[in-house]
Amino acid sequence: TQLLEQSPQFLSIQEGENLTVYCNSSSVFSSLQWYRQEPGEGPVLLVTVVTGGEVKKLKRLTFQFGDARKDSSLHITAAQPGDTGLYLCADPPVGGATNKLIFGTGTLLAVQP
Amino acid sequence: NAGVTQTPKFQVLKTGQSMTLQCAQDMNHNSMYWYRQDPGMGLRLIYYSASEGTTDKGEVPNGYNVSRLNKREFSLRLESAAPSQTSVYFCASSQTAYGYTFGSGTRLTVV
Numbered sequence: 001t002q003l004l005e006q007s008p009q010f011l012s013i014q015e016g017e018n019l020t021v022y023c024n025s026s027s028v029f030s031s032l033q034w035y036r037q038e039p040g041e042g043p044v045l046l047v048t049v050v051t052g053g054e055v056k057k058l059k060r061l062t063f064q065f066g067d068a069r070k071d072s073s074l075h076i077t078a079a080q081p082g083d084t085g086l087y088l089c090a091d092p093p094v095g096g097a098t099n100k101l102i103f104g105t106g107t108l109l110a111v112q113p
Numbered sequence: 114n115a116g117v118t119q120t121p122k123f124q125v126l127k128t129g130q131s132m133t134l135q136c137a138q139d140m141n142h143n144s145m146y147w148y149r150q151d152p153g154m155g156l157r158l159i160y161y162s163a164s165e166g167t168t169d170k171g172e173v174p175n176g177y178n179v180s181r182l183n184k185r186e187f188s189l190r191l192e193s194a195a196p197s198q199t200s201v202y203f204c205a206s207s208q209t210a211y212g213y214t215f216g217s218g219t220r221l222t223v224v
Contacts, residue, residue, distance in 0.1 A: 042215025105155040
C-alpha cells in the first residue's frame with residue numbers, strides 16, 4: 001500500500017506570508033492530486049499533476065511535481081485568511097474499474113488576519 | 114446545484130444502536146465511495162462501488178455495510194454502533210480517477 005506523508009502537519013502564519021507544504025510517497029506516483037478542505041465541508045479538487053517536473057499555477061497557488069514523481073509541493077504566495085483549511089494530497093490509481101483515491105494525512109493551515 | 118448530497122449532517126447514537134447514512138449524486142457518475150475522517154489520520158476508504166450493482170471493501174470496512182441502491186444512491190449502514198466509529202463520514206462520486214466530488218459530510222458521535 002502506498003503511503004503518502006505530508007508535512008508539516010500544522011502551519012499557522014500571518015496574512016501576507018508565503019508558505020510551502022509537501023507531499024512525499026514511498027513509491028512512484030502515477031499522478032497526484034491536491035485538494036483543499038474548508039471547515040465543515042468536503043475536500044475540493046484544486047489540481048491534478050501528471051508529468052514529472054510539471055508546474056501548475058492556480059492564482060497564488062503553485063503546484064510542483066517532482067522529477068522522479070515521488071514528491072510534490074504546494075506553494076502559496078501572500079497567504080490570505082480565505083486560504084485557511086486542510087490541504088490534502090491524493091494518489092488516484094490509474095486503470096481498472098475501482099478508481100480508489102488514497103489520501104495523505106493532510107496539512108492544516110491557519111492564516112491569521 | 115449538481116453534486117453529492119449526504120443526510121443527515123449530524124447524528125448522535127448510543128452504543129449498540131444502528132443507523133444508515135444516505136448519499137445521493139446527480140452527476141450520473143458510475144463510482145461512489147464512503148470515507149471516514151479522523152484527526153491526524155486523513156481520509157480512509159471504508160467501502161466503494163465501482164458501478165451500479167457492485168461493492169467492495171476499502172481500507173477500514175469492519176463494522177459497516179453498504180448498499181448501492183441504484184446509480185444515484187449509495188448508503189452506509191452501522192449495524193451496532195461503537196464509540197470507535199465516532200467520526201466524520203464523507204461520501205464521494207467519480208466518473209474517472211480525475212473527477213472526485215465530495216459531499217459535505219455527516220458528523221457522527223457514538224456515546
